[in-house]
Amino acid sequence: MQKKIEQRLRYYEDLGIRVFYRDRAGAPHAEEPIAEKIVERSAGPSMEEMLLAKRKAEMRATGKSAAVPEVPVAQMFAPAGASLFDSMNKVQDDTLLKIQQDIGPDCTRCKLHSGRHTIVFGDGSPNAKLVFIGEGPGADEDAQGLPFVGRAGKLLTQMVEAMGLRRKDVYICNVVKCRPPENRTPEPDEVEACSPYLLRQIDVINPKVLVCLGAVAAKTLLQTNRGITQFRGQWLEWRGRKLMATYHPAYLLRNPNAKGEVWKDLQKVMAELGLQGPKKKLS
């Protein structure tokens, strides 16, 4: 009997149960197993907690990890991109011109209007198979009314050319069309106000591949708060199109070592679009 009790107590200890309460009603009945009586009256963990603790103890004993299996990237974003579009009525016979007219020359739908000089709508081929989406215009873009024309823009042009394309072969735009003050990240209300125009632009152009440059573009389209490093460089589906998220060229200017990663991402895009390209590395 003594041995049995010791075995039981070791078992409960393995489960993490170390505090026991005596039965105040008196000594247990001779035929009643003491350990079972103890556990009945203990204020210990619930059955689920005990089972979990037992499972962990078993895993520790077998050397297996108790970590939750990783979610495949493709399953992180379901339904991919649908929610944002679901709340919008699709515009019949939409065109880029119509979208630009709907925004208007003096849009005040969000607070970014107060600091901008120019609304930067987008630039490139209306039939592009490849669309690059950034975050928002900077000072140079705000001054010229064109996306990606500053230092980061020059790097993007190099990236496009390294793929064997010209800027005019692709379409380039941003999540917000007006420059955020001090180039800060657009705020959620600003993204919400402006992103319907981006979604219409994508719908009208109907590209085969979307490349999100940086976290803001990726998070806006994918409707996620996950960090871009969790899905960068991996193909995702977005409303029947392929979407690749990679680093923003402005990030590459600050972290040139990341250019190799971006080049690998762009090579995947090239393969998807059947581009041979000069295949020179990003300098």
Ligand code: SF4
């Ligand atoms: S960012 Fe977009 S919604 Fe906001 S003012 Fe500019 S064009 Fe209008």
